[in-house]
Amino acid sequence: MDKQQLIDCHNRIKPFIHNTPVLTSRLVDAMVGANLFFKCENFQKMGAFKMRGAANAIMQLSDKQRQNGVVTHSSGNFAQALSLAAQSLGVKAYIVMPSNAPQVKKDAVKEYNGHIIECEPTLAAREALTKQIQKEKRATFIHPSNDDAVILGQGTACKELLEIHQDLDYVFAPVGGGGLIAGTALAAKYFGDNCNVIGGEPFEVDDAYRSLQSGMIETNKTTNTIADGLRTQLGDRNFPIIKKNVQRIIRVKEDEIVKAMRIIWERLKIICEPSCAVAFAAILKEKEAFLGKKIGVILSGGNVDLNNLPF
Structure with a gap:
């Protein structure tokens, strides 16, 4: 999948999607020690990047x-x-x-x-x-994540982010089936300036982390995570892109996901779902490694059951 395919995809879907806002927070930046730019796909039509x-x-x-x-x-x-x-x-x-x-x-x-x-x-x-x-x-x-057309579509979120902030050092995205992070990695490759992509993934469904370690697609024995949108499996279309273009994946615990979700609600004043908070949780977990950097964060979605919040 090349740069022109990503451009054509974006032009094709523009009438059917929102160019979602990018939010910042001085308090969050101070907490992390870096400059964060949150691409708010929770404001996308139907509430998620998908x-x-x-x-x-x-x-x-x-x-x-x-x-x-x-x-x-x-x-x-x-x-x-x-x-x-x-x-x-x-x-x-x-x-x-x-x-x-x-x-x-x-x-x-x-x-x-x-x-x-x-x-x-x-x-x-x-x-x-x-x-x-x-x-x-x-x-x-149509597979939710293991489909070339889907991967290209998901990549347009990062493309929009980089069109505003071209000098990002990193972009973080959550990892479930792999469509979002594969598309994000392609967008960073074609539209970023030496921009590295890092994934956030729950320990409870860490097939992508283990797949990068082994070089082959691993499976999950459990899906016991609060991040219900990430209880899925990498595919043969997105994994080669991830293996080639994603720098690494940081695993986070369930309480770290809840903590990150709560900070987003309290500091950015927006609703995000647990899966959405995983990328930010990964930054918080290893913030010393990213001091002073400019970091994009794909906030993947905000479809939350308000009767079943984790806090």
């Missing part, structure tokens, strides 16, 4: 594919993104969701006219049901 990749993926389909609809499996944010993007483009969306997905995210999918089919909360169950719907409905499967 609208970018979903819109790009659907816009790449043929008329025949659009007629038959699209299908994905997602615990929440990509489910909402694909539903809204499909609704905007007049396409039917079938969404396989685990039964334990947050109710607030299920409700949002329904609001965007996504057709929910629930399954057991395992990756195997999600994939099996998705394949069944593909066969029955002839719907086109």
Whole structure:
């Protein structure tokens, strides 16, 4: 995926996305000892960066594919993104969701006219049901993160950030399925000036960290993290990009995620979800390594169940 493809993708999806704001905080900068620039994808349409990749993926389909609809499996944010993007483009969306997905995210999918089919909360169950719907409905499967069109779309968030702040030393992003950090790494490569990308990942789902160590895609034995949007798996499309272009991944504990989330709520005065706070938690964990640096932070989303806050 080259620079021109990323530019073309951004131009294609602009009518369907927000160019989200970038926030700063003197108090947070003082706390970290660096200059932080928060790219607020919690203000994106449907509340997360995933609208970018979903819109790009659907816009790449043929008329025949659009007629038959699209299908994905997602615990929440990509489910909402694909539903809204499909609704905007007049396409039917079938969404396989685990039964334990947050109710607030299920409700949002329904609001965007996504057709929910629930399954057991395992990756195997999600994939099996998705394949069944593909066969029955002839719907086109769009993977939440392991898809070139999705990766390019997610990269446009970092592209927008670097268009405003071209001299960032680092960009941090959370790591789940790998689509966001792969797209972020491509944007940093093509639009940054020696800009390094670092991932934040929960210890409880640290497959990306272990994959970088071993050089091959590792799997998770547990998904016991508060960061529900990161309970996913790296793929063969995004991992080579991550391996080549992401400097490293910093793992964080559950209480560190909650602490970072709380600081964002209190200091930036905005809502972010636990998955969104993971990148900032990684900076806080190793802030001595980044003293005096200019750092972009992709705040991935703000779809929170207000009845189930961790603080």
